[in-house]
Amino acid sequence: MTQELTPTRTAQRGWWRDAVIYQVYVRSFADSNGDGIGDLRGIRDRLPHVAALGADAVWLTPFYASPQADGGYDVADYRVVDPLFGSLDDAAELISTAHELGLRVIVDVVPNHTSDQHAWFRAALAEDAAPAEGTERDGGAARERYHFRPGRGADGELPPNDWESVFGGPAWTRTRDGAWYLHLFAPQQPDLNWRNPEVHEEFDSILRFWLGLGVDGFRIDVAHGMVKAEGLPDIGSREQAKMIGSQVLPFFDQDGVHDIHRGWRRLLDSYAGERIGVAEAWAPSPERLALYVRPDELHQAFNFQFLNCPWDATAMHAVIDASLAATASVGAPTTWVLSNHDVVRHLTRYGAGDDALGLRRARAAALLMLALPGSAYLYQGEELGLPEVTVLPDDVRQDPSFFRSNGQDGLRDGCRVPMPWSGGEPPYGFGPAGSWLPQPDTWKSLTVEAQTGDPLSTLELYRSALALRRELPGLGDGEMEWQESAEGLLTFTRPGFACTLNTTDHEAELATPGRLLIASAAPVFSDGTVALSADSCAWWAI
Ligand code: GLC
Ligand code: CA
Numbered sequence: 007m008t009q010e011l012t013p014t015r016t017a018q019r020g021w022w023r024d025a026v027i028y029q030v031y032v033r034s035f036a037d038s039n040g041d042g043i044g045d046l047r048g049i050r051d052r053l054p055h056v057a058a059l060g061a062d063a064v065w066l067t068p069f070y071a072s073p074q075a076d077g078g079y080d081v082a083d084y085r086v087v088d089p090l091f092g093s094l095d096d097a098a099e100l101i102s103t104a105h106e107l108g109l110r111v112i113v114d115v116v117p118n119h120t121s122d123q124h125a126w127f128r129a130a131l132a133e134d135a136a137p138a139e140g141t142e143r144d145g146g147a148a149r150e151r152y153h154f155r156p157g158r159g160a161d162g163e164l165p166p167n168d169w170e171s172v173f174g175g176p177a178w179t180r181t182r183d184g185a186w187y188l189h190l191f192a193p194q195q196p197d198l199n200w201r202n203p204e205v206h207e208e209f210d211s212i213l214r215f216w217l218g219l220g221v222d223g224f225r226i227d228v229a230h231g232m233v234k235a236e237g238l239p240d241i242g243s244r245e246q247a248k249m250i251g252s253q254v255l256p257f258f259d260q261d262g263v264h265d266i267h268r269g270w271r272r273l274l275d276s277y278a279g280e281r282i283g284v285a286e287a288w289a290p291s292p293e294r295l296a297l298y299v300r301p302d303e304l305h306q307a308f309n310f311q312f313l314n315c316p317w318d319a320t321a322m323h324a325v326i327d328a329s330l331a332a333t334a335s336v337g338a339p340t341t342w343v344l345s346n347h348d349v350v351r352h353l354t355r356y357g358a359g360d361d362a363l364g365l366r367r368a369r370a371a372a373l374l375m376l377a378l379p380g381s382a383y384l385y386q387g388e389e390l391g392l393p394e395v396t397v398l399p400d401d402v403r404q405d406p407s408f409f410r411s412n413g414q415d416g417l418r419d420g421c422r423v424p425m426p427w428s429g430g431e432p433p434y435g436f437g438p439a440g441s442w443l444p445q446p447d448t449w450k451s452l453t454v455e456a457q458t459g460d461p462l463s464t465l466e467l468y469r470s471a472l473a474l475r476r477e478l479p480g481l482g483d484g485e486m487e488w489q490e491s492a493e494g495l496l497t498f499t500r501p502g503f504a505c506t507l508n509t510t511d512h513e514a515e516l517a518t519p520g521r522l523l524i525a526s527a528a529p530v531f532s533d534g535t536v537a538l539s540a541d542s543c544a545w546w547a548i
Pocket of ligand 1: 076079080116191227228286347348
């Protein structure tokens with residue numbers, strides 16, 4: 007099952023099985039009107055960059071009406087574009103421009119929770135805030151859409167159970183009338199009750215709204231969280247943040263979520279053009295993750311085990327094997343990813359304090375990922391070799407997890423610093439004036455402009471790799487085979503192709519595998535052998 011060479015690859019069936027999808031963090035990509043915040047027009051004007059890079063699709067983070075308590079993952083109205091980002095017309099124009107450029111468009115949908123400013127939640131609060139004389143404060147239809155519960159303790163002063171918010175602190179907040187509501191994230195993000203049919207109907211309608219506008223799919227936020235265990239049982243541990251992704255919790259990875267995804271698959275399939283669903287699911291094992299991509303469920307699920315894997319050949323080999331085996335068992339491709347808007351950029355993770363080392367490894371990791379069978383997600387700026395910005399002053403930070411201790415590390419702003427496009431000083435062409443998070447002075451050499459045409463740049467490495475990936479019939483979807491290699495090295499072949507990775511800190515010599523196609527750092531050839539640079543990856547035609 008190899009990918010055929012065709013110029014109209016995006017028109018193929020199963021386009022998503024090996025698609026390269028570029029994540030645009032809307033607020034940080036390009037600002038069209040000078041308020042320092044990225045917006046839809048800014049994105050539309052910069053789409054040629056993504057097309058020239060060689061991606062097949064873009065994924066846009068939420069741009070819906072929102073008080074922005076969590077970067078737009080707190081949606082107040084799912085059918086309205088937040089004025090901060092533009093209008094519905096701008097969204098429609100962006101979609102049609104993308105399509106003209108041969109790019110598909112995936113948008114985020116946030117079904118686990120709404121904003122506390124959503125009409126439903128406002129109604130839920132209003133309903134009991136001032137109950138009519140003689141009526142009971144037991145909630146009502148509006149509260150049935152969320153998880154409202156009485157508290158524990160003599161006066162209901164304790165939260166209904168011991169669940170902790172992913173952002174730190176209790177997962178419950180008490181309303182003025184004494185009831186508590188559940189929020190697995192910030193208090194401004196009340197969790198929806200997916201046992202209520204109204205919630206299903208509403209989200210079907212929201213999906214149809216955006217499908218009607220021409221989107222090609224959805225990235226499903228917290229796709230593992232919508233269903234909570236019956237009775238909302240205690241967990242009995244204060245270490246819940248550490249348990250996420252390593253075990254099934256009463257609020258994460260419950261089997262019931264799969265019914266929702268099956269329903270959405272049916273809905274997606276009722277539209278022409280292979281619209282897809284990609285799960286953001288934190289599952290404890292590749293096998294549990296593969297359940298989300300069974301043939302009647304979603305198309306893709308981010309492989310966070312790969313993202314979390316340390317720079318270690320043995321560990322990478324194991325993760326790759328486990329991921330491929332698990333997805334193959336359900337007939338799905340694997341979905342590789344190294345970075346996104348929630349994690350420290352991989353350059354910085356791999357560099358552990360040394361950005362030069364991190365860059366060598368990040369370049370190598372990109373070639374590794376793009377040579378593996380399946381689909382890959384790129385996070386804006388990784389094609390420029392952007393590091394995490396680790397020096398943001400506290401007063402510019404916006405990530406809600408920064409303000410709530412004990413949960414996520416609270417450092418998600420450092421990967422959200424706006425893109426540098428051109429010029430010698432901030433905002434580096436991001437927009438006419440300023441940027442919502444300050445960009446480092448050192449980014450002058452990292453702009454798209456500065457790197458374009460420089461064959462040694464990371465941008466040109468990505469462009470060449472993506473072009474090769476399109477040209478070579480052996481890449482994309484299909485099989486791979488490991489070859490014997492020395493410790494710290496990985497070698498695998500695919501039809502007509504070999505990939506070598508050296509994760510060690512020294513040169514590694516081996517018999518030349520074939521004709522060099524591309525390398526993250528130039529190898530040195532001598533008679534019949536080649537020395538692979540430390541922390542490098544190369545592609546070979548065989
Ligand atoms: C997802 C998003 C993250 C957000 C959270 C709550 O993990 O990627 O940015 O904070 O969901 O919606
Ligand atoms: Ca703007």
